[in-house]
Amino acid sequence: MAILQDLISGGTLCPDHRPWPRATVGAAQWEAACEALVDGRCTLLGLWGERTAVHMALLGEGGAIAVLSHDCPEGRFPSVGRRHAPARRLERTIADLFGLTAEGAPDDRAWLDHGRWGLREPLGRAQPSETGGDPYEYLPVEGDGLHRISVGPVHAGTIEPGHFRFTVNGEAVARLEARFGYAHKGIEGLMAGADIARAAQLAARVSGDATVAYGIAFARAVEAALEVEAPARAHWLRALMAELERLANHLGDFGAICNDASFALMHAHCGILRERVLRASAACFGHRLMRDIAVPGGVAGDLDGEGVVAVRDLLAGIRARLPGLIELYDNTASLQDRTIGTGLLDPVLARRFGAGGPVGRASGRAFDCRRTPGYPPYDTLRFEVPVRQECDVNARVWVRIDEIGQSLSLVEQILAGMPDGSLRTELPTRAGEGMALAESFRGDVLVWIRLDGAGRVARCHLRDPSWFQWPLIEAVVEGNIVADFPLCNKSFNCSYSGHDL
Secondary structure, three states: OHHHHHHHHOOEEOOOEEOOOEEEOOHHHHHHHHHHHHOOOOEEEEEEEEOOEEEEEEEOHHHOEEEEEEEOOOOEEEOOOOOOHHHHHHHHHHHHHHOOEEEOOOOOOOOOOOOOOOEEOOOOOOEEOOOOOOOOOOOOOOOOOEEEEEEOOOOOOOOOOOEEEEEEEOOEEEEEEEEOOOOOOOHHHHHOOOEHHHHHHHHOOOOHHHHHHHHHHHHHHHHHHHOOOOOHHHHHHHHHHHHHHHHHHHHHHHHHHHHHOOOHHHHHHHHHHHHHHHHHHHHHHOOOOOOOOEEOOEEOOOOOHHHHHHHHHHHHHHHHHHHHHHHHHHOOHHHHHHHOOOOOOOHHHHHHOOOOHHHHHOOOOOOOOHHHHHOOOHHHOOOOOOOOOOOOHHHHHHHHHHHHHHHHHHHHHHHHHOOOOOOEOOOOOOOEEEEEEEEOOOOEEEEEEEEOOOOEEEEEEEEOHHHHOHHHHHHHOOOOEHHHHHHHHHHHOOOHHHHHO
């Protein structure tokens, strides 16, 4: 906490920001925060804007968290990305949405704005603009014998849009540059002025496969802003849903990674198990993805006796079939040949970008916000955070396998320890600011919110873990053959929709 305390001590504290401090600082403290990011004393959790200010959330030692704000009366702020690469796309997004300029930024190209909105700076000055072609300039690549392969934004199959431009030498990838924004939905603009219930629905739709995690993060941010605590039973039901969501996605990813290595048998078996999780979730909470159940103040649904039976049957079914699938994966030489040593993510990069979830843990970064900074009921549950050091596709598969085991144990503990009691706490109507983290299957989801005196959303920012993972794919695929890109990409399984907002 010492470094964060030093950074905020010279600023003006916001008295209504909870549970972690937020201070408005000058250029000197802002630059000092950049220095702390560069030398590894802090990790960037988020960087976002509003009309006349920018905010930077930092993670320090021991799970300490603080938010630094910098006023931009002239529409400018010192670039964080100038020295810390993970901030660059976030700064480009701030420029697109709010028109704030990061001074000294090494990359000032538009990011989410493809010139087709009919508006410039829609959350800032909102000036009309002509819609037209796409002037985007990709970074140059020089060398002999190079050629380019363009993939997307429309892909073969049911997948969200994103463009990948490969520069290759023969079959080896010399550079990959990705471009996103095609799935931009204007979530943060839609939230402005919305009541809490409507905003919660929007948050739950940022990325459908992580709807529970987003619901929990948004709910906890609102609860922090309003200084209320959800009932104990609600916390346990949220955790049950979160672990079911994690099981469904990890099982799906396990099979999908194998499928991209041409091992369709595993994909079929894992797909059956994933379907069982989704059906059990629907039996418990009335929705396969459990959307709109985790809400500010608690939960909107309960677990009855039939739901308990459905979950216990699910656990028994997974425990019966999973060991055979793990053995099949581990003893199939042709599959191991594709995954071992492929798509290496340097642990230094994983730490620098604050990579969460299986992406970070497979490269030695053990961060899991269920444990640090932590939130209930995980502080009373027993679980390990699986970490691997091999850094490749195989390691990312094994982290998922290990996390499936942990989630099975957590679900059993939750069923055994579920307290009785009410499901929701009534929310007061007042102003406040709050921030929360929730652990999705991809990593940590961040939500920051400011409520006005009428209990409506004045500003809300949502940050998907994919923001810090997508850039790493460009590094991971370098030197691999083009045919291994789908394998590397699926081993990350970043969200297009969560990134594009």
